[in-house]
Amino acid sequence: MKRTLIKDALAAMPVGTELTVAGWVRTVRNHKGTHPLSFVNLNDGSCLATLQVVAPAALENFVSEVQRLSAGCSVAATGRLVASQGKGQAVELLASRLRVVGWADAETYPVQQKHHTFEFLRAQAHLRPRTNTFGAVTRVRNAISFAIHEFFQQRGFVYVNTPIITASDCEGAGQMFRVSTLDPAKLPRTPEGNVNFAEDFFGRQTYLTVSGQLEGETYACALGNVYTFGPTFRAENSNTPRHLAEFWMIEPEMAFCDLAGDADLAEEFLKHIFTAVLTRCREDMAFFAEHIDKTVIDTLTHIAASPFERLSYTQAIDILTRSGKSWEYPIAWGGDLQTEHERYLTEEVFNKPVILTDYPAQIKPFYMRSNDDGKTVAAMDVLVPKIGEIIGGSQREERLDVLVEKMKNSHLRPEDYWWYLDLRRYGTVEHAGFGLGLERTVQFATGMANIRDVIPYPRTPGSAEF
């Protein structure tokens, strides 16, 4: 079957064109009686809009099939594009043939011709892409993914696939999922009674990666500028609208680059993504602005046009201290900024993305480069309104002796990271990078309130259906 995408039919085809479209029925309006006629709105996922198929009584299967159609049925319709007699659409398809490809029992099909809550649709995750919202989210997510590759490829960055299974049990970020083929009912034991992981698949303990950064650094220190784009796993028991146990992360890493260059790239990067969404997903973005969050288009436009605010952690503490606001968590130099502090800065003080830099060393991981003041490290967080931290990055510690010292202070064994330290032994260079959460970016771009609704099959504590 040669089919025309509904997107193309609506955008480019002149009235009179003969074509075939195929998709899933969204709504049906039947007229029975003496002058029967059916209106079938079809969606094929190529765009948000549906194509109205007008089915005249002359169709040979009109009574036997067409008038029995309901939401969810798949059909292929052949006919001529005509100017619509009704309001609500410029053109419609006057069907000369309407083939029912697959029925959907109206009594049991879960996606009704009505509004559903996102909570309900999460339990129908296999069918929710057939709704307006999830179709739009999926197309925007796709556009963002493409824009990410485009941004890096245009700048000569090399796409690197870092391992998903890792043996480093402490990459400095969160709890990890164990990967094992051992039979939990018959665990092999060492003479001391511990589990003998030497008998496991890899001959040692292994986990799902929480970050490709360390491996990314090794390729940056050879290829120059690289980026990763892959799944990431965190076994934290986080139950919030901003956390997933499995999510996608983008991690660029640049050799011969300091923290300022890192921040420059992060800002350019986000602007590229949001500009791409605004120009390439107009229909879907208009939908989000109308039904999900009235401010999304204005917000993205504003971000794409204005420079990000940059200030140090120390300056931020100063602003927060002098704000005169009463905080649930007290402000003190050396402590982590709380959600309320970050939101105040990005939403109320500056009302745009804020890049915070140079955090106290004690609240940041070992690999971040120590500043000359002896108290802070070359870290940066990019904060955006509503979501909070969307990017976290740093300049990496490239001095061997300093790095070894920092590892020891973090109770890490340098010999476990021999290959990471080799980068500093042989031709070390200053380098920097950051991590961007794909789902948080999609959330921010669409205005969707819950991260579980911007990934096809969310994995969260206690939930891995589908």
Added chain:
RNA sequence: UCCCCGAUAGCUCAACGGUAGAGCGAUCGGCUGUUAACCGAUAGGUUCUAGGUUCAAAUCCUAGUCGGGGAGCCA
């Protein structure tokens, strides 16, 4: 993991100690072009689970399960 809130028809909700209701959806019928169509009728519920209080529990109490929001952790 902590703190709140919730669970009643397929869906969204009402009933707040006295025999369980609406809208939408579904089914059947009607309607000369509709727009989540409209009009009429019909069907549909061990009120999340297990205990308890009471003459009487959807309603009050206890525990659990699941869901949502906030916090922490972070992307």
